[in-house]
Amino acid sequence: MSFWRKHGDRFLDGLITYIFRLPSWPSRFLRAGAALIVAGLGVGGLAGDLSWIDADRVLRLAVQADGGGLSVYWSQITVFLGILLVAAGLILGIIDHVTDRRQLRKQSVVVLEHRGLHQTVDTPLASAVPKRLKGRIDVLPVDHRQSTSTSQISSPEDALSQIAGLRQQLRQKRDAAGPGNIKLVYGGMAPVPLTFLTGMMVGNEAGLTVMDWDRFAERWREPDGADDGDRFTVSGLEDLEDNTAEVALAVAVSFPSDADGIRTTLGDMPLVRVALPTLSTTAHWSADKQSAMAKDFTDLLGDLMAKGVERIHLFIAAPNSVVFTLGRHFDDRLHPEVVVYQYERSASPPFPWAVKMPTHGQSAAQIVISGAIPIPPATT
Incomplete structure (x- = not known):
């Protein structure tokens, strides 16, 4: 009895939803069969007699329903057809359920959890996978914390090597699961480059x-907030001379760009700034807004290409999910070379190292140490 109190309402709600709301052949058969049974019992004058006798007992079921203009014969046929349709609906429903369960076992949710900067976020991303994503959870961790000293990456080369085979790993998992059977969930807190x-x-x-990690709610969440309409504004592009081979590009979403630190790192290189009108660590909780920022970013890259820029030194002050999204929209075959810098306020210079992204025939990313390993000049 306690089981029914606990699960009965949920079972009835699910049954009603399945029969009357979900468009499927099993539900259609169940509805049609139920309608015929009700019609046969309620409209016709149905009389029936079912008996079962053995040596010890006699079981007899008699049904009598008067009314309507149908004969007892046609009423019985109507009820019989209804029972057949209900049985067919139940059988098809069971077959669909078994098929769905088999298909679900084939589906895989690959959880790409990227850790690197903070030791305090111990909640696993796999525990926050949205319930709409069905399938076997397959965790693919990328953890740089063994290369981390406090909140800084002490060995960026080792950290970079962990990402080198990521594309191949994802391809292998996709091939193993089969076409359409894999979903990917990404989240993390890692260095910008x-x-x-x-x-x-x-x-x-x-x-x-x-x-992304919501530091105030202390949980993983999707960018599911409302779009506040704020968009990037660009400054410095109008002052850029044509055929400028290299520029510094500063993107500010959560904090202002450290212009002094950029000059300390790169000298008097031309600087183009991109920023939201209102900078905030919570300015990114809208998927539509992130899509708009990615579009504005790629449009700006096109504008820089039109100016003749061949290499971009990129400085990003943004939440992890925004940095990841901008990286997804960077075209390694079309866009200029890009070097993405890591900010460490106490370092000298404040951007001590960077990653030169694999573009234009360069198959592997490279670590660049500011002031130690000069970057070859862009070709003209």
Whole structure:
């Protein structure tokens, strides 16, 4: 009895939804069969007699329903057809259920969890996978924390090597699951250059769900908030001379760009700034807004290409999911070379290292140490 109190309402709600709301052949058969049974019992004058006798007992069921203009014969046929349709609906429903369960076992939800900067976020991303994503959870961790000293990456080369085979790993999992049977969930807290590179590696993966850590709610969540309409504003592009080979591009979403730090790192290189009108660590919780930022970013890259720019030194102050999204929309065959920098306020210079992304025939990303390993000049 306690089981029925606990689960009875849920069972009835699910049954009603399945029969009357879901468009499927089993539900159609069940509805048609129920209608015929009701019609046969309620409209016709139905009389029936079912007996079963053995040596010990006699079981007899008699049904009598008067009314209507149908004969007892046609009423019985109507009820019999209704029972057949209900039985067919139940059998088809069971077959569909078994097929769905088999298909579900084939589906895989690959959880790409990217860790690198903070030791305090211990909630696994796999525990926050949205319930709409059905299938076996397959965790693909990328954890740079063994290369981390406090909140800084002490060995960026080792961290970079962990991402080198990511694209191949995703391809293998997709091939193993079969076409259409894999969903990808990404989330993390990692250095900007490594997050941007991971976005490039994932690219336009079908069935991708991006999540981020909400530091105030202390949980993983999707960018599911309302779009406030704020969009990037660009400054410095109008002052850029044609055929400028290299520029610094500063993108500000959560915090202002450190212009002094950029000058300390690169000298007097031309600087183009992109920023939201209102900077905030919560300015990114809208999927539509992130899509708009990605479009504005790629449009700006096209404008820089039109100016003759061949290499971009990229500085991003944004939440992890935004950096990842910008990386996903960077075209390694079309856009200029890009070097993405890591910010560490106490370092000298404040952007001590960067990752030169794999573009234009360069198959592997490269670590660039500011002031130690000069970047070859862009070709003209």
